[in-house]
Amino acid sequence: MPHITLGNNLQALALIDKYYGEHKEARKVLLAHSIQVAKLAVSVASHAERTEAVDLEFVETAALLHDIGMLYTDSPKLACFGDKPYICHGIIGAELLREEGLPRHALVCERHIGVGLSVEDIRGQGLPLPHRDMSPQTLEERIIAYADLFYSKTTPGKRTAEKVRSSLARFDSKKVDIFNRWHQKFQT
């Protein structure tokens, strides 16, 4: 596993502190999760780099920032007391990072929910999200969404691939197929 400490990533640290400075408990939850996801994502990206071009620095920073929008959601278990549904954390983070001049990182925020959300998912499940495709498109976006599936914000430790499959299967078996393709390519 590559060595990542948030202190090494000043860009991500500055942004997290800007929004979470007054929210110590939420910051703790966000950092614990984001660092786990960033470590796995960078490890996957380092393996992928042997065969294709991948922007490692972007993967690390975007992984650290992918859940930055959670603060504005109504998620008391995560010490977040906003008024938006949790599923909106991706688009809220995206909006925030666009305003910060990080449009590429913003796309990671809005495309990392599960294995991604299609317009059909959003319409069919009546999700409170804009009707646009929110599935990961680039290698970096896929790697971060993949790594995120292994870590919960409320349960410590890494989930097994089997656990990831069973949680995706509750929604749609096609989601499990996408995960299986990623897992075949990305497992380290």
Ligand SMILES: [Fe+2]
């Ligand atoms: Fe996450």
